[in-house]
Amino acid sequence: MPGVESDLHSIGELARASGLTVSALRFYDSAGVLEPALVDPVTGYRWYADEQIAPARLVAGLRRVGMPVPEIAAAVRAEPAAVHRMLDAHLRRLSDGLADAHREISRLRALVDPVPSSNTTLLLSPAELAAAVDAVRFAVGADPELPVLCGVLLDVEPDGVRLVATDRHRLALARAGANVDGPPVRVLVGVDLVDQIRALLDAADARPVRLTVSGADLRVAVAGRTLAGTALPHDFPDYRRLLREALGPQPATYRIPLDVAALRAALTDPTAPTVARAHLGEPLAVTVLGLDDRGGLRLLPAADLTAADLPAADLSHDPLAGPGQTDVLRVGVNGGFLLDALHAAGGPQLVLELDGPITPLAVRRPGDPDTFSVLMPIRL
Incomplete structure (x- = not known):
């Protein structure tokens, strides 16, 4: 294919330019991460374009820091802002892994050379x-x-x-x-x-x-x-790592005051609306939380539950919605777990904190940062 291959780079040339080995390039081709611009149908030789050198170098760097292959594939195709977020998330994983390794090594040292307990x-x-x-x-x-x-x-x-x-x-x-x-x-x-x-x-x-x-x-x-x-x-x-992963470093987007007595009564009402979902192969009645017109928490009535399955809806009636938002705040929870959290926290007034429908919920006592519970939401 003269005239075409001259504008391309062989797999060996890309290996030298990127820092990846030839075998690694073949692997990333088979994995769909970095496919050649051209494969000679007769010889099977792989040829790469100039614009693939930078992605190949990115792959090499991500490989060196241990990023999983599916994330490398996503990073190669993502916008720069998304790649930065992926790098931040991977760095947090590495930091957590290092902390876990320090603790495990300390435990192993104690096994090798135990010291008298104090x-x-x-x-x-x-x-x-x-x-x-x-x-x-x-x-x-x-x-x-x-x-x-x-x-x-x-x-x-x-x-x-x-x-x-x-x-x-x-x-x-x-x-x-x-x-x-x-x-x-x-x-x-x-x-x-x-x-x-x-x-x-x-x-x-x-x-x-x-x-x-x-x-x-x-x-x-x-x-x-x-x-x-x-x-x-x-x-x-x-x-502490679980909390960082669940709640994140920033304050919650929503801080909703709870009238505990009213919410408890709503949750224990035999006619309280729920939606049916499957969990671990078993049916589960899911309580769907939403906001009322004053920004307080409510259980969505039956008429709204069908709409709760929609991916997006108009949020103009939601007083806590920011400009340009399209998703109604609808959060699925295990109603029994929420009742347990309310009872455990005690007090007539509590605060529910969350960032969205698939992020964990925190139930807190006002003015008490040391006592709270975190509930995992149920995807609607």
Whole structure:
């Protein structure tokens, strides 16, 4: 094909220009990431155009930083702004992976060269501890195949303890102040022991709860009784990373005040509207949340539920809509999970925070940044 090939580059020339090997170029051709401009039908030689050199260099760089092949394929075809977003997301994944690796290496060092465990003792208010347990207990997992989620994480800090629980569909956090003697420690407490401790807590009792952690051993002195147990031998998920992924670094787009009594009544009404969806092969009744004309939360009535399945609609009636928006704020949730979150948070007024129909929802107490729960939405 004289006259044509002279304007093109052979696979070896592109390899030298891009930093990719010839075998890598063949792979990215077969994967549909970087296809040659021309393939000689007789010899099978691949030929590449000048304008493919820059994409090939991009592929080489993305490969060096470990970006998955499907994302490399998308980046090659994306606009620059989208590529920057993909790079930011990949960098966050790398940072999280490095943090996970640091924790795992620390655990391995402890296995190789164990050091004597030191005690950490906390003195806590029974009322504060009871409130914290109540705020997270509903989110404890019950799947025997995921024992790491069948407990409450106690993340001891210099001046208190953070309680965390998740079952993958919801995540709950709360904090209790404490006088702490000893180093910070993280310990996963089985739900049975958590329930035993909670049963002994009396908000009217002024005597502090004494919690002692020594390695995997736990001892709790409360109300004149002592409970002893052993921490679960599992590494609880990095809840801080989960929060970053779920809620993001920016404030939520929507902050909707909740009339808890009215919302609870609506959710428990036998005639409350729902839409049928399948989850893990089983039917699930999904509650659809929307906004009323004052920007408050409402359950969408049956007449609106068919429209809720539409990809877009006029948002001119939505007082929180920004200019040019076309999607109505319609969010599918498990109504029972939302009821649990309302009950756990307590108080007549709460705030629901979210960014859109497929982003997690946060249920918060006004003025209390340490106690809240996160619910995963259900795609409509």
